[in-house]
Amino acid sequence: MNKVNVVWFRQDLRLSDHKALYYALKDAEQSGAEVMGLFHIHPSLNDSFTVRHDYFFRTLEDLVNQAAEQQFPIHFISGEVEEAFQHLLDQDFTVQSVFYNKDEVGFGRERDQSVTKWLEAQDIPVESFVDAHIHGAEGVHKKDGGYYKVFTPYYRMWSSLDKPAVYSIDKKKLSELGTDFTDQFQKGEKAFRDLLSNCTKEWNHIGERSAIQRLAHFLHNKVHHYEENRDFPAKNATSMISPYLKNGVLSPRTVYHKAMEVIEENGGESKGLETYISEIAWRDFYNMIHYIYPNSKHEEVSEQYQGIDWNQDEDYFEKWKEGETGYPIVDAAMKQLNTIGWMHNRLRMVVASFLTKDYLVDWRKGERYFEERLIDYDASSNIGGWQWAASTGTDAVPYFRVFNPTRQSERFDPEGEFIKSYLPQLKDVPKKYIHEPSKMSAEEQEQYNCKIGEDYPEPSVDHKTMRKRAIEVFEKQKDS
Known part of the structure; x- marks a missing residue:
């Protein structure tokens, strides 16, 4: 029977700079094994199907197509963990080892531990690697081990550490050692196709090739002005690679070393x-914090x-979700997100501050809404x-420093360009009023084609009042 090294793909949807794939190929060369790509469709992760799932499975489809070009097909198993992996072991080849890039936090960590324990009980060796971050959750610590x-002292230590090199995948060897057992995995293939049938959005710039191009464009055309422009959402000054990093289409090692090449150039x-x-x-820092505080x-x-004592007013939460504050x-x-x-990073801070301080709505509700809507959702x-x-x-903004949404708007979207791109009902409103359209007189509202309360809502809360109330709530909690 064929001996096979299995590479279990998860949120690492690429064929370049892939640590588990690199070591699976290296081992196969030495042991005479073949190499097989595998993806497990876990029912608990697909109970619902949001825009995030749509983007993920289209990205996975791109990997499947790329892998097929290399004669390295991705095989699918589906169902609960033990049932799915038992199906893998029941085929007419011998699983020599399973290689994967591990999750260090949340559901993924629990799943990894469970699968590893089960496989090892079946006498299947498992090799797992830190791959989604430059330095893993245990990779950066104080001299005393704490x-x-x-972030600032963390970053000083992070910067001082040697960085892992890029893991170069020999595509010729991938084709030579790759194996095709897809006929034996029809049930999993059907589960994958069923998920693809739920995808309704048309995505541009999906997959590894697009990711490399976008990164190169950013590093050679935008990065030198990143510091001064990155907080202005209308300037399109950020790299926009967060969805690629989240889904593992780009390795953070590749991003780091490409950036260092530009520094040298x-x-x-x-x-x-x-x-x-x-x-x-x-x-890396937030991954470590999540690892230390698994209930966060x-x-x-x-x-x-x-x-x-968070505000339980569902009406406020709905206004926030729909962009009608x-x-x-x-x-x-919020319209951009939906x-x-x-969503632009500066705006993520603005809307999160607004929900938790101006509305005093529980941050967990906002976090879960972002989980539903963000294609780059990284827990x-x-x-x-x-x-x-x-x-x-940890290292949070002090409770008494509350973002003023109007000041944020004036500072980071001074001409209202971003606002108008997502709120067309304000397109004729002049700069004088674009940040506070409710200050227009009735005649001005008529003149600028925007009636407050009809075309665009009145401010749902008074910021000064709510800022004061938020501080009182936090001080009361602090003293209790």
């Missing part, structure tokens, strides 16, 4: 490149803020960002 809870660091690299470190999706990291920058940001499944970064904005997390 963990950092503040330009004879030294620029502020833009330095800031961009720090964003890669933020991903459900409870505040800061114990003193556990049990805050009466604050243009908040509403335009339209394209992505660790998202939880970290929400707890930062809610002032309940």
